[in-house]
Amino acid sequence: MNRIVNVVKSYGIYFALLTLVVVFSFASEWFFTVDNLMDILVQSSLIAIAAVGQTFVILTGGIDLSVGSVVAFSSICTGMMLVSGIPIPLVIILGSLIGTLYGLVNGVLISYGKIPAFIVTLGAMSIARGGALALNSGRPISGFPPGFEKIASYSVGGIPVFVFYTLIVYVIGLIVMYKLKAGRYLFAIGGNKQATRLAGINVRRYETFAYVVAGLLSGLVGVLLTARLNYATPLSGEGYELDTIAAAVIGGTSLSGGEGGLIGTLVGALLLGTLKDGLTLLNVVSYYQEIIIGSVIIGAVFYERAKKSGE
8 A cells, every 4th residue: 555655656747647638538539639639749848848947946946937928028039030031040049048148137136136036037027028018019020931930830750849849958958957067056056055055066156057047948938939820929928937837846846946857847747738728628718727727736736745744
């Protein structure tokens, strides 16, 4: 019996994802189809990519509320650069760097300015969203070069290219987290910032690094989302900050820092994507979806707390 309990504790999120797939497969004839499963992967990919940066930040004991707004700002800037004739490869780089700059400013203000992460990123959320609205007077941008949408529209062996983008980001993220000292330091900072500082580690540098990664990936998601929609809108990325936090928390990353991992975050993003897709297929109205998803997040945090108290 104890072995069964331990297995459930260790692999609870995987059982939850499998359960959702089974339930929705029986509840809707459209759920377990190739097209729908590919849609879930694509939808989950964008959240999963941005959630890598959010996981890095949360590991340090921080939080980034500006993710969705940075996605929108990067999207609008990407659209404006495309219609102005800037080459597509350069646009992709610059769109990602715009997000990186936001992350750098956030990190410097939090780490060197000693302003709480909640306040800094809440302010950045408002600035980025306002900037996205102001740049083109709140209007969407379209009329991109035909080659741009191809970075999001093609498949490899029937698998959407977004899946490969996600795998690349996660492989790099896992290398940073477990093979490089930067990743080890993120865990150390979240576990005990003062002890890490006394050990001679430059806490401010690596804390800033986490926010830079979050900004970079938010900028990249802004570019990819623009390519997928084939237009840029200042309303894109709405709710991404909460979705990325939810993916990390559902995946086992502790909001107090120092504990978590990217594999759990990836599964958390898939679980959220599956849940949203299944509820939509069952014609559950959006506000009830929000209630259900919010309850799942609270349940995930409660589960993690209960698991720790039982160890």
